[in-house]
Amino acid sequence: MDRLTDRIARRPGGLIGRLIYRHPAGHEASFAMMLDALHPGPEDRLLDLGCGGGVFLERVLARGASAAGLDHSPDMVAETRRRNAAALAAGRLALHQGDVARLPFGDAAFTLVTSLNAFFFFPEPQVAIAEMARVLAPGGRLGIVTTPPEQAAMLKRWFGPVAARMRLDAPDSLAGWMADAGLIPGEVKPVRQVGYLITARKPAMPASIGAEITMPGFHGRITGRLGPATAPLLVVDALVDGAIPPHAAMADELVVVLDGRLRARVGGAEHLLGPGDHLIVPAGTIHEAVAETPARLLLVGPPE
Template sequence: MSGTEFDGKVEFFDDMAQTPWLSEVHRLVAKAGGSWEDKDVLDVGCGTGRLLIGNGTEAKSITGVDLSEKMVAKAGALCTECGMEEKASFYAGDAYELPFEDDSFDIAVSTLVVFLLPEPLKAIDEMKRVVRPGGRLAMLNPGPFMGRETAMQLAEEKGFSPDSREKLGAWADVSERRHRFSPRELSKHLTDQGLVNIEHIPVLDGLGIITAADKREK
């Protein structure tokens, strides 16, 4: 994967981040990460930065990293528009090799990213590396039943707008081609990596799963 694959999709992903369903999931991911008050927060695969901007008022710092340089540029511009540029930093970088020292952040979050990667567990391990002892990880991934048929059924039941339906369908289509995770599978890897206090929060009637865990204190 390369950043240029996503450079032409900046507006699509920015619109997606502002749909009611994903805005609400972003809020729940932030909540699963624990209080952001006076914390250093990292978003891996930040896209246009909407999760950080929407939830980062109380954070000490908000940092985003994304493979796409154009996504990063858009995120920086949006932060400036919102008056949050003094606490915000955005970097072009790879989820497999995050450009940060060990133990740099209190909280690391990620949405709609890990499942895309050829080696998703490697990205989770990188998130763990850059979180401080006692810090927390929270991520959104598609659950085992996410797919075009189930997504469209949910959109119909919930009365999604055509745009929200389109964006949810796009996530479902990619999920079928890439990775879908069960709580058991994620729990095993996180436990093997020494993470504790693991919890799984179903969203979108279980089509998505927010997974959160703590890094052990030293």
């Protein structure tokens, strides 16, 4: 049974495997919804993981994006190459045989990362999501289509014992793993015949616990996360030892001075803050600060 699962779905190969993923009719709804959710365009570089026969990649390339595909099945890589030969020759597509647990790409290499109808076969889901987050550029987005546990009976009816080889994860599990990887989970939408689509965004600044944030006059480390995964607040332990130039945040921020003295200008008003003082900086307000003595701050606000 493991051989059958591999041949038709987990590592498709041979004539039957090739034919199935040349026209995966049951996956059409997921392809359309992913394009709608991420709308790849000419400015994007998209990575599709578990790319199968490359039908989704063909649609992405038709929208002007450049792309890369990765699959651990050599026959699927060959099928994707055959289908997208012109884009490959034009240098708009790169193909790799490999495993999602060890992506052969540098950090921040893609603006969009997708995985459709394959996540249930990835043996270490948290490792896979951490790799997806790593290769996403700040501000980039991830989309995964997979099948929830409620659909186990339907899967068994259609695919028999193959269904038992699939790991069915609830959307909340994916949202939690995404948040652990420093992503901000987004919408969950049902996908006909398949399950659901979940998206996530990589903040413009790092958002995982332990990550360092360095800006002129400011060094911080994320020490905690509060609130639900879909609307997290980060807790940052920061040292201000110079001048922070004028800037505005997209959401309200709480600043508490733990030690030292800070002169801050928020929307034209000046504040001299010492240990125990706090300030709320409203969203969109231009603010700047200078340390009168090196100041240790606790900051609470959403990822940017």
